[in-house]
Amino acid sequence: xxxxxxxxxxxxxxxxxxxxxxxxxxxxxxxxxxxxxxxxxxxxxxxxxxxxxxxxxxxxxxxxxxxxxxxxxxxxxxxxxxxxxxxxxxxxxxxxxxxxxxxxxxxxxxxxxxxxxxxxxxxxxxxxxxxxxxxxxxxxxxxxxxxxxxxxxxxxxxxxxxxxxxxxxxxxxxxxxxxxxxxxxxxxxxxxxxxxxxxxxxxxxxxxxxxxxxxxxxxxxxxxxxxxxxxxxxxxxxxxxxxxxxxxxxxxxxxxxxxxxxxxxxxxxxxxxxxxxxxxxxxxxxxxxxxxxxxxxxxxxxxxxxxxxxxxxxxxxxxxxxxxxxxxxxxx
Numbered sequence: 001x002x003x004x005x006x007x008x009x010x011x012x013x014x015x016x017x018x019x020x021x022x023x024x025x026x027x028x029x030x031x032x033x034x035x036x037x038x039x040x041x042x043x044x045x046x047x048x049x050x051x052x053x054x055x056x057x058x059x060x061x062x063x064x065x066x067x068x069x070x071x072x073x074x075x076x077x078x079x080x081x082x083x084x085x086x087x088x089x090x091x092x093x094x095x096x097x098x099x100x101x102x103x104x105x106x107x108x109x110x111x112x113x114x115x116x117x118x119x120x121x122x123x124x125x126x127x128x129x130x131x132x133x134x135x136x137x138x139x140x141x142x143x144x145x146x147x148x149x150x151x152x153x154x155x156x157x158x159x160x161x162x163x164x165x166x167x168x169x170x171x172x173x174x175x176x177x178x179x180x181x182x183x184x185x186x187x188x189x190x191x192x193x194x195x196x197x198x199x200x201x202x203x204x205x206x207x208x209x210x211x212x213x214x215x216x217x218x219x220x221x222x223x224x225x226x227x228x229x230x231x232x233x234x235x236x237x238x239x240x241x242x243x244x245x246x247x248x249x250x251x252x253x254x255x256x257x258x259x260x261x262x263x264x265x266x267x268x269x270x271x272x273x274x275x276x277x278x279x280x281x282x283x284x285x286x287x288x289x290x291x292x293x294x295x296x297x298x299x300x301x302x303x304x305x306x307x308x309x310x311x312x313x314x315x316x317x318x319x320x321x322x323x324x325x326x327x328x329x330x331x332x
Contacts, residue, residue, distance in 0.1 A: 032109045034102055034147040039109060042148065051144050053127035056137065059187035060084040060126050063282050065152055066119040067317035069111060074100065074122070076245050081124055084184045090128050092143045099124075103147055110149045117327065119152040119319075121283070125187055154325035155332050157284040161310070161322040164290025164302050167225075167277060168206035169268065170195035174218035174240060182219065183243050192221040207279060207289065209271065212240045217266040223281030225266070226250060227274035228305045232260040234270070246280040253312045259305060268293075276303030285321050286310050 033045035052058035062081045064074050078096050085092055092099065107122060114120060129141035172195045174182065192210070199208035209225060210218045217225055218240045224247040226235045233254045235247060254261050271277055275298040277289040286309055288302040314321045 029113045031113050031149060032106065034106045034145065036142065036145050039106070045146070045148070047127075047144055047146070048130055050130050051127055052129060052131045052137070053125065053144060053187065055131045057186075057188035057190070058088075058128050058131075058137070060088055060090060061185055061187045062124040064122040065282050066107070066122065067319045069107075069114060069119065071103075071107065071122060072317060073245050073249070074103065076248070077124075078103070080185060080243070080245065081126070084186065085126065087181070087184055088128075088186075089139070090126060090143055091139060092126055092145060094145070099145075106147045107149060113149075114151070117324070119324070120149045121152055122149050123147070127187075152283060153328065154284060155329045157287055158325035158329040160284075160287050160289075161325060162302060164288040164297070164300075165207045165279075166203045166205060166291040166294075167209050167271070167279075167289040167297075168199040168202045168293055169209045169211060170198040172198060172210070174210045174212045176213055177240060182241050183238055185242060189221075196221040202293075207287065209292070211268070215267055216240060217268070217271065220279050220281070223247075223279045223287070225271075226278055226280060227266065227271060228276035228303060229270070229274050231305070232262055233305065234262045234264060234266060234274075236266050237263045244280055246282055246285060249313065250280050250286065250309055253309050253316070257308060257312060259308075271297075274298065276306050278306050284325070285313050 031042045032039050033042050035045050035047070047053065060081065062077045064071050064077045066072065078100050082096055094102070103122060103124070107120075110120070123146075125146040127144040128137070128139045129143050131137070132140045172191065175191055180186075195210045196208045199206040208221050210220065212218045217236050219225060219236070219242055224235060224241055224244040226233060226247070228234070233250075235251070251261055271292045272295060277292060277297045279287040279289065281287070286306060288306045290297050290300050290302060310321060
């Protein structure tokens, strides 16, 4: 059996949940979800069909992963989340410190569902709450705060670490920053899903490369894009792509390794003629690409700079990133 304790404070006569949900005991492998002030079993975590996340896709998000069950750069993810909340004018109702503690509580409540060798996602979805129909979509109700963990299933990416993936440009273009700045990490993923679907018309296992309306390389459906050319690491600026935490990690690792870095506009020509190409994202960290639109990247093999960066990341977190994914694949 399990039970929870919800700690609240009172503001202007209204009870507002505080961090401090306590799991008294756990009797199964079921996970728990934090949902607007309460820790509930995953199967019972439900929101209204009138929530702005459902009605409008009006929801900001963050995805953090663990290494050896420890969150990686959680503070950076929380900081970016609060920048997204500010720009979208969503009042989450918690300070960053409070939300961080709630997040750690959720992780602690779900560690029992992980094996020692596996890790998990930590996902934040925060919407404007119940939507009041009318002339304005401004927030009128408390935000819906959803925090959950999920098993980090790396099998779908495992073989790309050694073989490399096929990067393919989509027909659809990235949403212009004048319409929706890519630095706002949001849950409205239809544009990314369309781009990914289009790339897979060319190759069912393709990883999409999305261009902006000017033909510049933007991003992948869930990550950033980097190339290596003449020993220099190059990646698009954040004027047309997400300011990825994994991207930032790669830039830091490259600086530590003495690899020259340049943030600049890239076009398809730069990917065709690169010596190495890879994606960066929370789950897989670095995913090498050895083909771009059917042509080999460099010599068609995972390049030495990519391997050095992957090894440096593994050393930094104390987990062999490639071996973890390959073990999952071997055991499936």
